[in-house]
Amino acid sequence: MPSRVIQGLSAGTVAAVLTVGLTACGSGAASDSGAAANSAANAATGAVTVAALANGAGTQTAVKVAEVASLHAELPASVASGGQLVIGVGALPAGFPPLAYVGSDQQTLTGSEPDLGRLVAAVLGLKPVVVNSTWENLFVGIDSGRTDVGFSNITDTEERQKKYDFASYREDNLAFEVVKGSNWNFDGDYTTLAGKTVAVGAGTNQEKLLLEWQARLKAAGKQLTVKYFPDNNATHLALVGGKIDAYFGPNPGIAYQIAQDARTPNPTRNAGTYSGAGATLQGLIAATTKKGDGLAKPVADAINHLIAGGQYAAWLAAWNLSNEAVRTAQINPPGLPLSNS
The missing domain is CATH 3.40.190.10 (Periplasmic binding protein-like II)
Incomplete structure (x- = not known):
């Protein structure tokens, strides 16, 4: 299945490795x-x-x-x-x-x-x-x-x-991926996440950001639900199946996923980006x-x-x-x- 996240290559966007076979895997x-x-x-x-x-x-x-x-x-x-x-x-x-x-x-x-x-x-x-x-x-x-x-x-x-x-x-950059028919967009204001259910990779920089926003929203009496899935396929199925509103991950991986989805019955789109280094x-x-x-x-x-x-x-x-x-x-x-x- 198309992979969605990138490991180790960016201190700002650390996540699980994209698995695409390379022919020269045996040597350094x-x-x-x-x-x-x-x-x-x-x-x-x-x-x-x-x-x-x-x-x-x-x-x-x-x-x-x-x-x-x-x-x-x-x-x-x-x-x-x-x-x-x-x-x-x-x-x-x-x-x-x-x-x-x-x-x-x-x-x-x-x-x-x-x-x-x-x-x-x-x-x-x-x-x-x-x-x-x-x-x-x-x-x-x-x-x-x-x-x-x-x-x-x-x-x-x-x-x-x-x-x-x-x-x-x-x-x-990090990005939010949504189904193409969604009218929600992220413009850098985390308060627009109120009431949303968002998937993210555990142990990643984007998880850290999302949990910070969740805590701020909770303090304001609003809810952001954060979901975790065991693999990329499960996350994608949750997104196109309507179980989550968005996926938050590295922008390049999302660009790849969108390209793969473009000719399928369930196209997705980029709903907005955010600096991998945070707000400042x-x-x-x-x-x-x-x-x-x-x-x-x-x-x-x-x-x-x-x-x-x-x-x-x-x-x-x-x-x-x-x-x-x-x-x-x-x-x-x-x-x-x-x-x-």
Whole structure:
């Protein structure tokens, strides 16, 4: 069944892992050999194909992109001389659509995260080499220098900024999923949840937020009912069966579920988003490099070039993630505080 939640990849949105089989599960890391051939073909046409082999999670789109010599000149000598950008993704042993997972050819790592890495590499005039590993080994690769940059739904936090530099590229959002026929929307005001029954994953950041809102509503004499279900299938059946009013979870997982439901008799929709960092800070997902290695700036500048040229918007739209767009990529923006990292 389509999965709905994401584990471990974002300190702001921790939940159960999305279970999509990867072919290279036995080792700690796997190189994306399928994408290498696609990359060579794309280089000849001046385009990067995003959402290739998406298996229903995205819309395949050819995005025109060319090297920018001035941005290539910003690269640290160690990266420029190698001619490639080693992009780390922590999607083993299971993928998490639409962010990173093995595509319909059972070989190529697809998803919004490796796709943005490939677009950045094209702007910087580098060959993208995508390496898939476990979440822990993703950071080991960055620490050791074997990986140049992580594109893996990594939340910018104060704790991580002690060891890494960040170039932000997406909002870290939670969302409410409702049936398409529902007229309820969440506009950031938790009081609109009064009288609602909402499902959430146990032990997650979104559960913490929901229980805080429940307590405030109770103090005001109003009721918010929080429900838990044993698995994704049970949650989905409860939603489309009218047993709950909404599901509260990570926005990308909900975008994936909505795409899967679109052609079924029970379509769902996004009823509103909320920052994974809470009310006082917009959480951000960021490209992650070793602190002080000089790569964060050219990566951020490449992302801003893609934003200005429209390729960034096309990338997000292909993966149904336009509601997580940022206006600009920032280097080491304020991160999730140490008290909530």
